[in-house]
Amino acid sequence: MNASPEPVVISGAGLISALGQGVAEAWERMLRGEAVAASIPDAWLAYGDYRSRFWAPLPEIDFARYAMARSDTLRFDRVSMMAIGACHEALQDAGVAFEPRDRRAGGFRINGIDRSRIGVYIGTGIGGINTTLGTHLFHAMKNVRDDIERVVADSDGTPSDSLADIARRIVLERRFNPLAVTMLMSNAVSAAPAVRFGITGPCRTTTLACASGTVAIGDAFRAVEEGRVDLAIAGAAEYLFDDYGSIFRTYDITGALAGGDDAARVNRPFDAARSGFLFSEGGAAVVILERASTARARGVEPLAEIAGFSESFDGHDLIAMDPGGESIRHMMADVLLQAGIGADAVDYVNAHGTGTEMNDRIELEAIDAVLGNRPLVNSTKSLIGHAIGASGAIEAVVTALSIRDGRVHPCGNLDDPILPLNFPRTPTNAEINIALSQSFAFGGHNACLLLRKPRRSES
Numbered sequence: 001m002n003a004s005p006e007p008v009v010i011s012g013a014g015l016i017s018a019l020g021q022g023v024a025e026a027w028e029r030m031l032r033g034e035a036v037a038a039s040i041p042d043a044w045l046a047y048g049d050y051r052s053r054f055w056a057p058l059p060e061i062d063f064a065r066y067a068m069a070r071s072d073t074l075r076f077d078r079v080s081m082m083a084i085g086a087c088h089e090a091l092q093d094a095g096v097a098f099e100p101r102d103r104r105a106g107g108f109r110i111n112g113i114d115r116s117r118i119g120v121y122i123g124t125g126i127g128g129i130n131t132t133l134g135t136h137l138f139h140a141m142k143n144v145r146d147d148i149e150r151v152v153a154d155s156d157g158t159p160s161d162s163l164a165d166i167a168r169r170i171v172l173e174r175r176f177n178p179l180a181v182t183m184l185m186s187n188a189v190s191a192a193p194a195v196r197f198g199i200t201g202p203c204r205t206t207t208l209a210c211a212s213g214t215v216a217i218g219d220a221f222r223a224v225e226e227g228r229v230d231l232a233i234a235g236a237a238e239y240l241f242d243d244y245g246s247i248f249r250t251y252d253i254t255g256a257l258a259g260g261d262d263a264a265r266v267n268r269p270f271d272a273a274r275s276g277f278l279f280s281e282g283g284a285a286v287v288i289l290e291r292a293s294t295a296r297a298r299g300v301e302p303l304a305e306i307a308g309f310s311e312s313f314d315g316h317d318l319i320a321m322d323p324g325g326e327s328i329r330h331m332m333a334d335v336l337l338q339a340g341i342g343a344d345a346v347d348y349v350n351a352h353g354t355g356t357e358m359n360d361r362i363e364l365e366a367i368d369a370v371l372g373n374r375p376l377v378n379s380t381k382s383l384i385g386h387a388i389g390a391s392g393a394i395e396a397v398v399t400a401l402s403i404r405d406g407r408v409h410p411c412g413n414l415d416d417p418i419l420p421l422n423f424p425r426t427p428t429n430a431e432i433n434i435a436l437s438q439s440f441a442f443g444g445h446n447a448c449l450l451l452r453k454p455r456r457s458e459s
Contacts (some may be wrong), residue, residue: 009302012094014086044245052257056385077128123212123236125389127186209441213393218309235286268413280385314444353379382412392439
């Protein structure tokens with residue numbers, strides 16, 4: 001049972017995904033059933049032969065909306081920039097006032113809340129890998145660049161076609177980035193927003209692959225519930241692009257990515273014709289967690305309440321889920337027990353739903369065993385692809401919005417479900433009082449949040 005004297009609520013949210021920048025744009029497009037899938041960049045094809053040829057790219061992100069300057073791209077990896085952006089939007093959405101603290105550095109000061117009583121809990125699967133790969137390539141290719149320059153210098157100054165081709169394949173940076181270490185470190189996804197807003201309370205990065213965002217929000221929920229912080233900024237960010245497609249290839253070579261020739265039909269979680277997950281370029285999602293009374297004191301009506309969090313570990317394999325699904329079923333039952341809620345009260349499950357053959361079946365069998373076929377079940381990944389470490393946080397935001405608006409988005413491309421559960425095939429209106437948002441990760445990490453419609457404090 002929740003021992004907190006009053007509920008812990010989501011008072012604001014920020015979102016960057018393949019379906020748009022900002023909560024409003026992405027949510028509106030999800031409710032229309034829009035989906036993103038496109039051919040991978042042509043440039044990647046020069047570096048490998050891929051089983052999958054599709055991904056879900058991000059839109060062009062306007063970082064000026066978050067008061068970020070062009071110079072910030074020299075100080076932050078894109079993953080940290082997206083984390084800062086989602087935090088910025090979430091704080092604004094929650095009605096938390098902040099003002100410029102250092103115009104030169106671009107920092108802000110949060111008003112009206114003791115900054116030592118604010119915690120930042122941001123997850124990521126891989127962190128600043130874009131910087132890591134770029135920095136490594138610059139360093140490793142130094143001798144090759146020098147050789148090309150010498151050959152050109154010994155000729156008439158015009159490289160041969162073969163040398164020109166080699167040169168095009170090498171990052172010809174002018175200098176080694178002196179800020180690379182602060183850009184590539186995984187903890188920057190939480191440290192950068194904390195520095196940006198001058199926060200001095202707990203600051204943690206959770207790195208649990210695809211469960212990172214769900215666990216980060218769960219940890220933040222516990223911190224507020226137990227009174228360790230008054231306000232928590234929680235979520236996740238991921239950025240998985242590199243110029244050569246090497247990150248994409250690491251997933252593709254495992255056979256986990258969706259195959260096929262039709263971009264519009266390749267992404268199909270829970271369908272009998274599923275073939276893997278649609279790789280997303282990334283995303284970011286952040287929620288503001290606090291006690292209901294403090295949110296309402298600012299005139300903010302919460303999106304949803306978090307009433308439980310549970311996690312488990314398969315102890316089975318670094319990639320494959322335990323076929324029996326025992327730890328998943330235990331986790332789902334545990335989160336219901338924590339909240340004192342019966343299985344028949346659950347109205348909606350935002351499932352992990354990747355589209356991989358075994359994982360989808362294991363997850364649906366667990367849902368059926370614990371909850372039956374009453375709750376609506378959908379997969380946000382069916383619309384935006386799989387953003388790895390950011391996926392659970394994105395889905396928690398979607399779950400909160402579904403509770404707030406009484407609407408769920410369709411499960412895309414679902415023609416022949418592998419189990420006869422309650423899947424919405426079109427945008428669906430539904431009274432949602434209790435919902436689960438769950439994530440499963442490479443390594444065997446499982447995590448589940450229980451969200452409910454906000455209640456008034458009984459105290």
